Amino acid sequence: MEILLEELYKTDINIEKFHTRKLFLDEKSYQINGITQTGKTKLVKNYLLGLKKSSYLYIDCRDLRIDKESLNKTLGDFCTTNKISTLVLDNYSADINIVNVAQLLICSEVHYKFDFLKALKLYPLDYEEFLAFEYKYDSTALNHFFKLGGFPSMHKVSSDERALFLQKALKNTLSLIEIDILIFCTKMMAQKISPYSIYERLKHTQKISKDKLYSSFDMLCSKGYIHQLQKVGHPKAIRKIYLCDISLKSALTIEKQFNKLFENMIYLELLKSAKDAFYDENIDFYLPSSDEVILGMPFADERMLFKKMEAIEAFLFTYQIKRVTAITMSTEGRMSHPLSDVEMVPFDIWALGD
Template sequence: MNTLLDEYYRYDLHNPGFIERKQTISEEHTLVCGIAQSGKSSLIKHYLLGHKKATYLYLDCRDVRLNIDELNRTLEPFCRENKIAILALDNYREEIALFELGQILLTSEIAFETSFQTLRLDLLDYEEFLAFENKYDDTALNHFFQLGGFPAMHRIPSEERLLYLQKILTRALEPIEFSILMQASKMVTQKVSAFNLYERLKGERKISKDKLYLHLQSLYDRGYLKSLDKFNHPSAVKKLYLCDIAIKQALTLQKHFGRVFENLVFSELDKHGVECYYDEGIDFYLPSKAQIVLASPFANEHALFKKVEALEAFIVSNRVREVIAVTMNLESTLSHPISRIEMIPFAQWALADQEETT
């Protein structure tokens, strides 16, 4: 095992074309968690490359040559002998024993119990996507719809992107989890229970309810799937969303731009940690902002005014101050007696200061 550790210690790390993310690693012990291809390895390598090579050891725990028992016996003595100050265990497995050291960095899909600082690395939001695009013209939003938030998609030829994403998901997920994700991709933005998914999947493969529920929860825990509660009804059926719209394009031929757009709006709210709920006729209610957000890519003023009229009881009872319709490119302010109504293009809404606009 010392031979393998020495091999890693002598490696020259490469992290070409790294683009700064909103999340950064400090000098504390840190667990970086996020789904496959969210950029965890690149973030850690970028941090390590800011230090002298002899002071750190980077180890990818997926290496099939690793023997955990041997590693647990040799890793600490190796670090002491070589005066290593920073140990980075990429794709960390919890059976690997940790020990006292200057700084330890871990990556994992799951945020497990630890005393380390936990850094949740989401996929790119729209602002980060623009940094990867290196352009801010009218084509950027359309490109965002095509690529989604996976950082690596910018380096993949266009004809290979969907197959690349399928390969990544197949490798990262168990077969039953991949089947669940495929089915979920057909049901985005809908009210979906675990039983609904079970009913859909049992016709395709033999599966027990318990097994499905277990793997479904794992997809939620790791962040591949997201859910949204109904306001003031936590036991009601939740709405289902994907962590990224590119997954829907990769796993289904189904086209429904309205649902994709709503998922995109949800993802921006989710990545900014905005507390929100759905209600009947309401895509997103943000109680801390006294605001309703509607995903309305092709809204017009007349249709929007009629929609708000249908929501007057909710607006009055919850003292909603503002209704924002996020559109593809339409911008307008409507006069309404009980609430401010704005139509805001997605690119403008997503780039605005979240504290002020959401």
């Protein structure tokens, strides 16, 4: 194992052009969590390139040449002997021992309880980050975002290979049952669905226990492949399901549900803004902190918005909503309402706002 560590220590790190993310690393020790293809490795490698070559060691723990028992016996002494101050354990797993170094960086889909590591959550690109990958920002950028989604690597994949590229990436990191659950959730994007309902559907096509499905569903949620939105005032009610990235829709199904895709895209922007949100009947997103309701209405006009306002007027009164924002593809406008300030805002303007 010392021979492999020596090889890794001497190997130069190279990355293609790095686009700045909203997360950054400094001299602290971090645990960087995120699903596959979010850019964890590139974020870490870009940081290492700013350090003295002899001061760090980068290890991809999925390297098939690594014998983990042997690694645990030799890694600490190797770091001490070579005066390594920064150690990176990419694709970390719990069977690898932590060694004493000045700075430790671990990357994983799963969050581990290390009190001495500052946790960072890296999501796929939001719309603002996505624009950094575009050659130019014009009216085509939003349509491009719909096609590629938020995985940075998709910018380098040709259009005819994108679905298979994502499928391969998922197969490399998820179990078969996790993939089946994810496919089903993709078909149910932005709809109310419970783990029990998923079990009832999948048990007809494969042999699976309820406990196994529930644990796999919980794992997908904890990693961040699936997100759930709670109903306001009803924590035990069935939750709405959203995907980690809109690109999974075309990669895992042939169904076209643009309105649901649009709603999922709005949800992801809210998720990355760390704003608490809830749903209700006819209410896509309720934000208590700002007394605001957000509606996904990609092709709305004033007539459609007026009818929608009539349908949700009781909710607006009950929760004293000050603002209603209808997110559209391109329509802008305002309408008068006695209870709330009502506005139609295109997605790209809304996503780039405060």
